[in-house]
Amino acid sequence: NAGVTQTPKFQVLKTGQSMTLQCAQDMNHNSMYWYRQDPGMGLRLIYYSASEGTTDKGEVPNGYNVSRLNKREFSLRLESAAPSQTSVYFCASRRAGIYNEQFFGPGTRLTVL
Amino acid sequence: AQSVTQLGSHVSVSEGALVLLRCNYSSSVPPYLFWYVQYPNQGLQLLLKYTSAATLVKGINGFEAEFKKSETSFHLTKPSAHMSDAAEYFCAVSGLGGKLIFGQGTELSVKP
Numbered sequence: 001n002a003g004v005t006q007t008p009k010f011q012v013l014k015t016g017q018s019m020t021l022q023c024a025q026d027m028n029h030n031s032m033y034w035y036r037q038d039p040g041m042g043l044r045l046i047y048y049s050a051s052e053g054t055t056d057k058g059e060v061p062n063g064y065n066v067s068r069l070n071k072r073e074f075s076l077r078l079e080s081a082a083p084s085q086t087s088v089y090f091c092a093s094r095r096a097g098i099y100n101e102q103f104f105g106p107g108t109r110l111t112v113l
Numbered sequence: 114a115q116s117v118t119q120l121g122s123h124v125s126v127s128e129g130a131l132v133l134l135r136c137n138y139s140s141s142v143p144p145y146l147f148w149y150v151q152y153p154n155q156g157l158q159l160l161l162k163y164t165s166a167a168t169l170v171k172g173i174n175g176f177e178a179e180f181k182k183s184e185t186s187f188h189l190t191k192p193s194a195h196m197s198d199a200a201e202y203f204c205a206v207s208g209l210g211g212k213l214i215f216g217q218g219t220e221l222s223v224k225p
Contacts, residue, residue, distance in 0.1 A: 004156075031211055040122065042203060042215035043157075050210045058212065090156060094211050099164040101147055102213060104156035 002026055004105035006091050012111045013081045021076040021108050023091030031094040032074035033102060034058075034066060036087040043090065049074055081112045115140045115206050119216035127224045132176075132191040134219050136204030139185065145207040146187045148178055151218075152200045160202075163187060174198070199223045 007022045025032065030051045035043040045058030049068040063085060065077045074093075078085060088109050092102040120135040138144055145164055149157040161172025168180045178189045187204060201220045205213040 042217045101159045106156045
């Protein structure tokens with residue numbers, strides 16, 4: 001049981017390049033989330049998917065797109081990377097139910113030059 | 114709207130001393146509150162959660178937190194700090210759809 005996995009672990013991009021961050025969970029969770037973590041700002045929600053087939057914007061969605069490929073996988077795409085998107089990105093998943101906590105992946109450290 | 118404020122971005126304690134990390138929340142509905150810990154270069158791990166069953170919540174690694182509605186607080190404590198407790202700690206409140214609203218985080222240092 002791997003939990004939540006993310007690929008890649010590290011990535012360096014040049015301004016304007018595109019890339020997709022991959023996330024998968026093997027816990028049969030309905031909901032999945034993408035966050036970015038910046039120093040002194042905690043984690044901020046980019047997009048989330050309450051269930052397979054649905055996605056919604058979070059607090060900081062500009063410059064990102066997502067795809068809920070199936071129940072297991074939720075990808076985050078940067079179409080044209082900008083230096084302001086330099087951050088650590090975390091994927092999380094959660095079982096349905098109001099009391100249930102989110103489980104986090106190990107993160108992807110992205111640098112945009 | 115819901116929000117979380119963590120007082121103190123850095124807290125330093127001596128090994129064996131009391132750990133107190135402060136969290137205040139704002140919520141128009143009964144809150145579900147969480148504390149997560151992040152060790153260097155790792156993801157977040159759940160320490161404990163408040164789900165209205167009991168105001169004093171016990172978590173992993175000897176941590177506990179007390180929900181105080183009158184003070185809108187959910188402070189995290191541990192009676193005796195260990196070197197391995199050095200990490201960043203996040204308080205969060207759950208919103209619609211299970212979305213988490215995080216505080217800014219508190220980095221805990223433990224001195225030998």
